[in-house]
Amino acid sequence: MQGLAASRQSESECMASAAPCSVLLDAMGDGVIMADVGGRICYLNAVASELTGLRAEDAVGQSLGDCLPLVDEITGEAVTDPTIRCFAQGGPVRLGLNDVLVRRDGMRVPIDVSVGPIRGPDGKILGAVLVLRDVHAVRALLRRVAYQASHDTLTRLVNRREFERRLARVLREVSGSQQHALLFMDMDRFKQVNDTCGHLAGDELLRQVAQLFLSTVRDRDTLARLGGDEFALLLEHCPQSKALRVADKLRCALERHTFQWEGERFRLGVSIGVVAIRGPSWSLSEILAAADRACYAAKRGGRNCVQVSRIGV
Numbered sequence: 001m002q003g004l005a006a007s008r009q010s011e012s013e014c015m016a017s018a019a020p021c022s023v024l025l026d027a028m029g030d031g032v033i034m035a036d037v038g039g040r041i042c043y044l045n046a047v048a049s050e051l052t053g054l055r056a057e058d059a060v061g062q063s064l065g066d067c068l069p070l071v072d073e074i075t076g077e078a079v080t081d082p083t084i085r086c087f088a089q090g091g092p093v094r095l096g097l098n099d100v101l102v103r104r105d106g107m108r109v110p111i112d113v114s115v116g117p118i119r120g121p122d123g124k125i126l127g128a129v130l131v132l133r134d135v136h137a138v139r140a141l142l143r144r145v146a147y148q149a150s151h152d153t154l155t156r157l158v159n160r161r162e163f164e165r166r167l168a169r170v171l172r173e174v175s176g177s178q179q180h181a182l183l184f185m186d187m188d189r190f191k192q193v194n195d196t197c198g199h200l201a202g203d204e205l206l207r208q209v210a211q212l213f214l215s216t217v218r219d220r221d222t223l224a225r226l227g228g229d230e231f232a233l234l235l236e237h238c239p240q241s242k243a244l245r246v247a248d249k250l251r252c253a254l255e256r257h258t259f260q261w262e263g264e265r266f267r268l269g270v271s272i273g274v275v276a277i278r279g280p281s282w283s284l285s286e287i288l289a290a291a292d293r294a295c296y297a298a299k300r301g302g303r304n305c306v307q308v309s310r311i312g313v
Helices: 002-026 046-052 082-089 136-150 160-173 190-197 199-214 240-256 284-300
Strands: 031-036 041-044 070-072 099-102 108-119 125-134 180-188 222-227 230-235 258-261 264-267 269-277 306-309
Touching: 031 046, 041 046, 046 125, 082 108, 082 125, 108 136, 136 160, 160 222, 160 230, 160 284, 180 240, 180 284, 190 199, 190 258, 190 264, 199 222, 199 230, 199 240, 199 258, 230 240, 240 269, 240 306, 269 284, 284 306
Parallel strands: 269 306
Antiparallel strands: 031 041, 031 125, 070 099, 099 108, 108 125, 180 230, 180 269, 222 230, 258 264
């Protein structure tokens, strides 16, 4: 009975804190929820009601954890009731950047959550106030910016910067018997298409080649356009013998492809340099230089062929 009385007193104190400000809180653009020290909702404004899909009269008195189920958007793991950390620390808490609210109707709302304690005149914690903000548009914008920073706008393949970042990660992590491979590819006779039909034709050819190569490699492989008519392919967990088969498969696919533009027809080829990655001692610049040398050797060797190189050779 004493516990029940204390609980009701806490809820009453929490409600008393919200009452004078309810008109202002309902006019806010952010969702606001107040909970008592037992983690039960004692107030939510109109925006919070809209975000959670719950009516105020149904939510008041209910567990915050039941009414505000949060999960990490990337891992899918449930996020602990944020008021628990707030009460334990006795100060404000802000949740992670990947949290989403899972409503009862199944809708997932990307959300930013900040929590702060509500204290009485004596400094005692009476509950917590949560500020909720729908960040769907913000996260969508951030994803677009991140995509544009890491991808080639013409072919939508990974760009040089992102490719080098991924290659550097592989070089840091390679160990033991792990084997990876790098393919450096330079199209043959691309200049002929540009000179004959113009840059619009050249751009369309690059897009077609990107899709042709993508359809040939594994989903786990990293295909990039480095610039101009140069492409690169990172084959993780792939021995040299298999990398050579992949390289020849790419070469044959492009050799069979006929590019057509305004009545003109072009048969193409690609020179490919292959470097096996077998140890952690090689630097990014050494690997790229070796692949470039191998590709150049393929060009000198008659074009439309595959050349293998080793570091330092």
